[in-house]
Every structure is written in C-alpha cells, then in structure tokens.
Amino acid sequence: MSSGATGEQVESVIEKVHSFGLRTHPIYGVQKTVIGIIGDEKTRVVENMQGLPGVESIIPILQPYKFAGREAHPDPTVIDVGGVKIGGVDVAVIAGPCAVESEEQLMEIAPSVKKSGARVLRGGAYKPRTSPYSFQGLGEEALKLLARARDETGLPVITEVTDPRNVELVSTYADILQVGARNMQNFVLLTEVGKSGHPVMLKRGPSATVKDLLLAAEYMIIEGNSDVILCERGITTFETNTRNTLDLSAVPVIKQLSHLPVVVDPSHSTGRSFLVEPMSLAAVAAGADGIMVEVHPDPDSALCDGPQALTLQQFDSMMVKLRAIASIIGRGA
Ligand code: PEP
Ligand code: MN
Numbered sequence: 001m002s003s004g005a006t007g008e009q010v011e012s013v014i015e016k017v018h019s020f021g022l023r024t025h026p027i028y029g030v031q032k033t034v035i036g037i038i039g040d041e042k043t044r045v046v047e048n049m050q051g052l053p054g055v056e057s058i059i060p061i062l063q064p065y066k067f068a069g070r071e072a073h074p075d076p077t078v079i080d081v082g083g084v085k086i087g088g089v090d091v092a093v094i095a096g097p098c099a100v101e102s103e104e105q106l107m108e109i110a111p112s113v114k115k116s117g118a119r120v121l122r123g124g125a126y127k128p129r130t131s132p133y134s135f136q137g138l139g140e141e142a143l144k145l146l147a148r149a150r151d152e153t154g155l156p157v158i159t160e161v162t163d164p165r166n167v168e169l170v171s172t173y174a175d176i177l178q179v180g181a182r183n184m185q186n187f188v189l190l191t192e193v194g195k196s197g198h199p200v201m202l203k204r205g206p207s208a209t210v211k212d213l214l215l216a217a218e219y220m221i222i223e224g225n226s227d228v229i230l231c232e233r234g235i236t237t238f239e240t241n242t243r244n245t246l247d248l249s250a251v252p253v254i255k256q257l258s259h260l261p262v263v264v265d266p267s268h269s270t271g272r273s274f275l276v277e278p279m280s281l282a283a284v285a286a287g288a289d290g291i292m293v294e295v296h297p298d299p300d301s302a303l304c305d306g307p308q309a310l311t312l313q314q315f316d317s318m319m320v321k322l323r324a325i326a327s328i329i330g331r332g333a
Pocket of ligand 1: 160180
C-alpha cells in the first residue's frame, strides 16, 4: 500500500483479496503497510487490483521464504518478551542450565545469571537425548520450577517443546518456546507452535542449510506467528575437536536474507566450556542479536551437557567482556 493509504483502504483491499478466496498476512510497518497474499498461480487474480485506492504496487515475492525474507519485510523484527527486546539495539543474553535438575539448582542459577546480566532464563524440561537411557528431563515439574524462577527473578523463560501434544502445556508456563535442532523439520510441531501465538526460538538443524532454516520458520509464520527467533547452534562437519562446527558466517548471511532476530548458541555448537567465551564474543562481533549459554553451578555433576557448561563465575566474567565487545559496535548487553 502507498505510504498515505488510510486504514479503510487497507481494510477494503484485504476484504477484496478474501473475496477471491485467498488468505492475507498484513505487515504493518513504520512507513507503510504491506499486505502479503498467500497462494499459487491463481493469486494472479490480484493483479487487476492495481487501480484500487491506496494500492501502490503488486509485487510477486521471489524469495522462497515469503514472510521470513526481507523482500516483503525490510525492517528488522524486534520481539518483545515481557519487556525484553530481542532483535533491538541490545544483545539479549539467554542463560541457564541445559536441564532443570532440581529446585535448589535452578534457584541458585536464576538470580546469579540475572545479576551477571542475563535477560532470559533457559532450562530444559523435555530433553531430546541421543540415547534413550540418558536423563530425559523432569517434564512438567521442571516447567513449574521455571515459572517459579520467573516469578522470583522477573526473567522471562525459554524451554524446549519436543512434542506437538505438549505445546499447550508448555505454553502455559514458558514465555518463549524452543524448537530444537533435531525437530527443525518436524512440520507438525512447527505448525502447532505457530498456532500457539507464543514467541518461538527455532534452532538450525545439524544438517540444515540457511534456506532450510528460513523455510522452517515460514511454517510458523504462515500460522500467524511472526515472533520467530532463529538460532545458529553449529552444524555437522568432519571436525572432531568440537561437538558441532559453529557457522558464524550464518549470522550476517541470515541477517541479509531475513528480518528475523538471530541468536547464537556457543554451548551446543562447541560442546566444550573453554570455547564458549571466545565464540560468544565472536558471535556478538558478528552481529548476533543474542546468545544462549548453558551454565551450571557444578558442571562436573550436571545431568546433561556438563562439559560445555560455564560455572556461574565464568559466566559473570564473560559478560564483562561481552558488554565491551557489544559497546564497540554500538550495542548494549
Ligand atoms: C538445547 O538447547 O537444550 C538443545 C538440546 O539444543 P539443540 O537442539 O541445539 O541440540
Ligand atoms: Mn544442552
């Protein structure tokens, strides 16, 4: 729509599109409104709407990810989670244990990471483990503990949902739903999470291209949920020194192709605690909108992913350096 288009003109164009039996996805920008029209070749019927009042132009979107791409949505998306902005000027740091293990563990971690500068608390309740014999997470009990930690600290919480049947349950406790790397192409789960209306963090699959990741995000956005955060968490390569290979160039690549915020996970990408600080600093320098870091008061006794966990002290000292790097590129943290 042209920048001077009125609300009524926008509404009447939307009604007209619906009368053709097509779905719309309006994007209300600062300068102008873009009405996304979803469909196939039949969508060409809209071409004769060119003359309608307020219509500036009708442009086919060439990027395969119609709504995750920058073509239809040039302005960056900023997601507000309980007052914490992800995708804005400040780098949002997400920290917490791989898995919620007990009340004592979570209540020691949550206030400590908050004091160090974390803005969101993470904690796994349903753990997707490679072995069925490994600790699988405390389930709903962990969700209740996360909600209590939020009440005590004010930090919004993020936790993974692994099963479409649990989306409603997890949504009642969590502020951000996480779709794990192994589930990036679980399209039933993506659709359910999209319908939940909750902000989502979608992790890149270990063997997924950036294009695959953006198309997976598209599954959620077409359900009406545009609050999608993308997470680079390392990909599978032949290298064995690290658990995965952190693809840091994916950060500026995604930011060029998409308006969605990008978070880097230095923990799962490296699998080794001594690499977490350097990769976190590099991620911020590369333009990441946030990082997600695993911390544990006693990594040696962690039930999950101890070798990659930072201690509370290590996290605190990393945050000092991270803020310094952020300020060089004009951001806070
Ligand atoms: C996690 O963040 O808890 C996790 C399991 O990560 P990923 O899905 O990236 O392996
Ligand atoms: Mn983990």
